[in-house]
Amino acid sequence: MPTKKLSLEALARVEGEGSLELFLHDGKVETARLRIFEPPRFFEAFLRGRAAAEVPDIVARICGICPVAYQMSAVHALEHGLGVVVDGPLRLLRRLLYCGEWIESHVLHIVLLHAPDFLGYPDAIAISRDHRAEVERGLALKRAGNEIVRLLGGREIHPINVRVGGFYRLPSPAELSALRARLERAREEAVALLRWVATFPMPEYQRDYEFIALRHPSEYPMNEGQIASSRGLSLAPEEFDTAFEERHLPHSTALYCSLRERGSYLVGPLARYNLNFDRLPPSIQAHAREAGLGAACHNPFQSILVRSVEVLFACEEALRLLSLYEPPEAPALPLPRVAGEGHAATEAPRGLLYHRYRFDAEGTIEQARIVPPTSQNQASIEEDLRLLAESLLALPEESLRARCEQAIRNYDPCISCSTHFLRLRIHGR
Amino acid sequence: MSNPPRPRLAVWKFASCDGCQLSLLDCEEELLALAEKVEIGYFLEASRKTLPGPYDLSLVEGSITTPEDAERIQEVRRASKKLVTIGACATAGGIQALRNFARIGDFLSAVYASPGYIRTLDRSTPIAAHVPVDFELQGCPIHRFQLLEVISAFLSGRSPAIPHYSVCLECKRAGHPCVLVARGTPCLGPVTHAGCGAICPGYARGCYGCYGPMESPNPPSLSLRWRALGASERDLHRVFRTFNAAAAPFRRESEAHAD
Numbered sequence: 001m002p003t004k005k006l007s008l009e010a011l012a013r014v015e016g017e018g019s020l021e022l023f024l025h026d027g028k029v030e031t032a033r034l035r036i037f038e039p040p041r042f043f044e045a046f047l048r049g050r051a052a053a054e055v056p057d058i059v060a061r062i063c064g065i066c067p068v069a070y071q072m073s074a075v076h077a078l079e080h081g082l083g084v085v086v087d088g089p090l091r092l093l094r095r096l097l098y099c100g101e102w103i104e105s106h107v108l109h110i111v112l113l114h115a116p117d118f119l120g121y122p123d124a125i126a127i128s129r130d131h132r133a134e135v136e137r138g139l140a141l142k143r144a145g146n147e148i149v150r151l152l153g154g155r156e157i158h159p160i161n162v163r164v165g166g167f168y169r170l171p172s173p174a175e176l177s178a179l180r181a182r183l184e185r186a187r188e189e190a191v192a193l194l195r196w197v198a199t200f201p202m203p204e205y206q207r208d209y210e211f212i213a214l215r216h217p218s219e220y221p222m223n224e225g226q227i228a229s230s231r232g233l234s235l236a237p238e239e240f241d242t243a244f245e246e247r248h249l250p251h252s253t254a255l256y257c258s259l260r261e262r263g264s265y266l267v268g269p270l271a272r273y274n275l276n277f278d279r280l281p282p283s284i285q286a287h288a289r290e291a292g293l294g295a296a297c298h299n300p301f302q303s304i305l306v307r308s309v310e311v312l313f314a315c316e317e318a319l320r321l322l323s324l325y326e327p328p329e330a331p332a333l334p335l336p337r338v339a340g341e342g343h344a345a346t347e348a349p350r351g352l353l354y355h356r357y358r359f360d361a362e363g364t365i366e367q368a369r370i371v372p373p374t375s376q377n378q379a380s381i382e383e384d385l386r387l388l389a390e391s392l393l394a395l396p397e398e399s400l401r402a403r404c405e406q407a408i409r410n411y412d413p414c415i416s417c418s419t420h421f422l423r424l425r426i427h428g429r
Numbered sequence: 430m431s432n433p434p435r436p437r438l439a440v441w442k443f444a445s446c447d448g449c450q451l452s453l454l455d456c457e458e459e460l461l462a463l464a465e466k467v468e469i470g471y472f473l474e475a476s477r478k479t480l481p482g483p484y485d486l487s488l489v490e491g492s493i494t495t496p497e498d499a500e501r502i503q504e505v506r507r508a509s510k511k512l513v514t515i516g517a518c519a520t521a522g523g524i525q526a527l528r529n530f531a532r533i534g535d536f537l538s539a540v541y542a543s544p545g546y547i548r549t550l551d552r553s554t555p556i557a558a559h560v561p562v563d564f565e566l567q568g569c570p571i572h573r574f575q576l577l578e579v580i581s582a583f584l585s586g587r588s589p590a591i592p593h594y595s596v597c598l599e600c601k602r603a604g605h606p607c608v609l610v611a612r613g614t615p616c617l618g619p620v621t622h623a624g625c626g627a628i629c630p631g632y633a634r635g636c637y638g639c640y641g642p643m644e645s646p647n648p649p650s651l652s653l654r655w656r657a658l659g660a661s662e663r664d665l666h667r668v669f670r671t672f673n674a675a676a677a678p679f680r681r682e683s684e685a686h687a688d
Contacts, residue, residue, distance in 0.1 A: 041444060041494075046527045049688070051667060057637060061524050061672065064448020064570060112454060112475065123476030125464040132461075139457040146455065154628045156455060157448040157570040158639070161632045169632040331633075405477070 020404060022389050029393070032385035034378055034408070047368035052078050052164060052359050059355075059370070060158040065108065068101035068149060069348030071162040072223055073355040073370075078164045080238075081342025081357060082335055089328040090166045091223070093152055096321045097162070098222045098346075099314040100148025103186070104156065105349035106269075106307045106314075107145060109412045110197065111138030114304050117406035118200040134196050137189050141311070144186035148318060151175055166332030173327075180322050183315055190312040191287065197308045198291040203403070205388060206298045209380065210262065211271035214347055220279040220313060221272060221347050228275055229265065238343040240354050246371065257376040264379035267351025268411060269306045273297060284313045300384060300410040307412075337361055348373055350412050374413045381411050436485035436584055439471035441505050443491030443498050444525050444553065448570040449516035450474050450490050456573050463577075467584065482508030486583050488576075492518040492525050492553045499550070499559060506560035511583050514556045515576065517569035517672045521641055524569075525553035526675035553675070564589060567622045569639040569672040575624055592623055593644035596636050600627035608635050615655045617668065620646035620678070641673035648682035662686045 023031040043062055050058060059074045060067035072094060079086060086094070111134075112124040121127045128135035146156040151171055153159025161168050171179075214225030215234070227235045227243075235243055246255040259265050277285065277295040285295075288309045297306060341358040351373035358367040388407050392400050440450050454460065454475060470480040487509035493499050506512055517523045529552045556562055566579055566589075575591055582589040592598075596618035600607070608614040608630045616635030618627070622643045629636045642648075652665050660668075669683035 041525055042528060045531070046524065051664075054667065054671070057639075058524070058671070061446050061448075061569065064446040064451045067446075067448070108451075108454060116477075122478035123469075125461065125469070125476070126478075128461055128464075136458075136461070139460065143457045146457075154632045155570075155625070157451060160629050160634065160637075163634075168629075168634040 020385060020408065022385070024393075027393065029386045029390045032382045032389060034382050034385070044368045044370060047357075047365050050365050052357070052363040052365060055357070055365065055368075056162045056164065057158075057160070062370070062372070064157050066101060066105050066348050066350065067158050068097055068153065068162075069346060069353050070355075070370075071159065072098060072346045073344050073348075073353045074357075075162060075164050076223065076344035076346060077342040077355040077357050078359070079342065080344055081340030081359060082164075082338060083340070084165060084333055084335060086166055086333060089326055090331075090333070092321050092325055093167065093171075094162075095222055096318055096325075097149060097152040097159075099318040099321070100145045100152065102222075102314040102349050103145025103190075103311055103318075104142055104149060105145075105412075106311045107138055107142040107193070109349075109409075110193065110304055110307055110311070111135060111142070113412070114406075114409050115197070115200070117402070117409060118202075118304070137192060141186055141189040141193060144182055144189070144315075147179060147182055151179055163332055165335050166328075166330070168331060170327060170331045176322055176325065180319065183319050183322070187312070187315040187319065190308070190315045194287060194291050194305070194308040194312055197305055200304070202299070202305075203301045203406070204299070205301060205384075205407075207300070207384065207387065209270075209298065210259065210265040211274045212259075212265045212267050212352060212376070213271040213275045214345060214352065215275055216279065218279070220276050220317070223346050224344075227345055227352065229259075230271075230274060231262075233259075236343075237345040237354065240343065240345065240356070240371070244371070244376075246375070255371075255375050256378050257371055258379055264383055265376065266300075266380045267373050267376050268303070269310050269349075269351075270297060270300060270303045271351060272347060273306045273309065280309075280313060281316065284309060284316060287312055300407065303410045303412075337363070350374060350377075352376065374411070377411045377413065381408055381413065384410070435466065435468040437470040437480060437483075438467040438580075439482070439484040439487045439505075439509065440474070441471070441487060441489045441491075442473070443489065443502070443519065443556075444494040445491030445516065445518045445523065447474065447490070449519075449568075449576075450488070452515075452571050452573040452576050453488075456577060459577060463580070467580075484509050485511065486580065487512045488580075489514050489519050489556050490516055492522045492555060493559055494525055494528075494550050494553045496550065502556060502559050511563045512556075512560070513564045513566060513579055513583065514562055515566050515579075516571050517567065517639065517641055518553075519556045520565040520567055520676075521673045522553040522555050522675040524672050524674070527670065528553055529675055530670070555675070566591065567641045567673075568624050569641075572624050572626070594623050595619055595643040595646070596621045596623050596625065596627050596630075596640070599623045599625070600630050603627050603631060605630040608633065609654070609658075613658050615658050615660050615664075615668075617651070619651050620648050637668065637671065638679065639672050641676045642678040646678050648678055649685065652682060652686065663688055 019035045021033045055074045056071040059070040062070050149156050154161040211230040214221035215228035216225035246257045339361040343356045345354045354371040356369040359365050470484050514520045579589045609616040614635045617638040618636040621638045622640040624640050665686040666688045669679040673679050
């Protein structure tokens with residue numbers, strides 16, 4: 001019988017709305033339940049009957065924080081179904097665009113959403129009263145990421161320049177050269193950000209996760225690769241359904257995605273880093289080591305450090321891509337008029353994002369399926385919370401709540417995407 | 430002498446993608462300056478600290494799609510001296526309003542294995558369908574400079590300087606060649622509310638109407654032009670039925686063309 005119920009109001013500093021419930025029995029946490037109460041938004045249903053050309057504009061609206069990720073998974077899946085391969089400079093520009101979103105989304109999370117947990121402030125504005133230079137530098141770095149997205153996408157939120165087959169317009173040499181100058185500064189800001197985050201007090205907690213991320217033969221993964229796991233799985237994106245299943249539980253409007261017969265797994269920066277440390281350039285590996293990270297990292301609280309490493313990598317990678325860029329002949333490839341079914345997985349800032357589309361010869365979408373990162377992480381977040389809360393039950397309620405929130409934010413959960421946060425209820429304390 | 434109390438700002442989210450509130454965080458340099466001028470009373474995307482109402486200005490993102498939200502917006506209105514909706518969801522029902530044209534049961538079973546777990550309304554409605562609204566800022570997403578203008582205007586007690594003419598005027602001012610006339614590219618600019626800065630024509634594509642209808646638009650006339658350029662009835666049905674599908678001029682024009 002519950003002897004006490006503690007409720008935590010809607011969770012702050014996450015994208016979307018949800019709550020946490022802890023069920024206690026004899027001093028043990030039996031169940032931790034992440035309740036997502038974001039209203040259902042039905043995108044997979046909206047996409048039926050739409051033109052394939054409209055898909056990048058529509059799926060962007062799933063998430064205002066990571067619209068590029070939705071556009072990238074969508075265009076790759078549709079091109080896979082059409083039998084079209086976008087390569088060379090157009091592929092390079094897409095990776096550059098993705099670098100912009102990683103920088104913008106990660107820095108938003110590191111500085112504005114997660115840092116306050118580590119430093120004991122309610123928000124970044126309060127941090128800025130004591131550490132103005134650090135917060136201003138973070139906002140400048142975020143703006144640099146936004147500038148990449150604005151140039152290649154047309155605007156930061158819901159970009160308009162991404163299309164199946166390529167882009168509507170190519171950037172001019174003058175625009176790219178201005179971007180290069182801005183990114184040289186951003187790289188320095190990213191080094192400083194990583195060094196600042198490395199000074200944050202870090203809770204001790206380790207868990208043996210099954211990490212899932214893309215793995216590419218030579219690159220740190222963004223737009224393509226095999227779906228790989230830390231326990232030996234390796235699949236092409238079209239084999240997604242053979243390994244993963246989505247379940248619908250009563251307490252959430254987000255579907256739970258898990259590995260068949262294996263259960264929860266983790267996607268996102270921590271998974272990418274653990275599976276692809278060897279794909280980071282030596283200079284970035286050295287910065288990671290200087291910040292106290294090894295080639296493996298099993299402490300989810302250190303995800304803020306890993307995210308900072310990925311920001312630095314994205315700045316470095318963007319500069320490398322700019323130095324290699326030669327304009328292509330046309331902004332987009334011609335597309336055949338054929339029916340098809342296509343699959344793709346890309347690395348959204350928050351982790352693996354799988355899309356599948358079936359369409360007819362007119363290009364009308366017959367079926368769409370989208371599996372966002374947060375619905376994949378939901379089971380893993382609950383397991384973290386159950387284990388973590390158990391070790392912290394002796395703490396005062398306010399401290400327990402703060403640590404639970406911090407643990408949820410380790411995943412940078414995007415609740416808008418997964419239905420799409422936190423009210424804490426403790427039953428039986 | 431102590432400083433006068435700062436106006437208290439609240440930001441509320443209903444069914445949405447978070448993009449319009451993100452516009453506030455995307456203000457970056459202006460964000461810290463704004464935080465000095467107002468007291469942030471409720472803005473969960475940015476802060477866990479919440480202050481009680483009444484709020485001098487409430488910004489509302491998202492549309493009403495659940496019975497709980499239909500009650501919550503009443504509480505928000507009661508706690509707010511001025512209430513401004515931000516974005517296509519809050520102002521026109523947003524992309525969620527595509528459900529208004531379908532049977533909700535079909536949508537539920539297309540997405541969820543156990544539709545019985547889900548509580549949702551069969552229509553997505555704008556905030557103004559539920560409570561009085563002091564100003565509606567259009568756009569999917571809104572433009573951050575327009576948002577700053579609206580906040581400044583309300584804080585100083587004047588009307589926001591937000592023009593209600595079409596994207597065409599912004600497009601001309603930006604010096605873009607007209608994609609419709611010069612290239613024969615179908616464009617919704619002539620009926621779409623300004624505010625984005627005519628981005629799409631600047632990227633060699635036609636406007637797709639994400640800022641919703643301008644004041645007194647003439648969509649049937651534009652549709653004739655689209656037909657002459659080779660657009661099908663189905664194309665017209667779809668193009669008016671996106672992010673502002675339930676805004677009356679776009680809804681009527683979509684319904685005038687068969688799917």
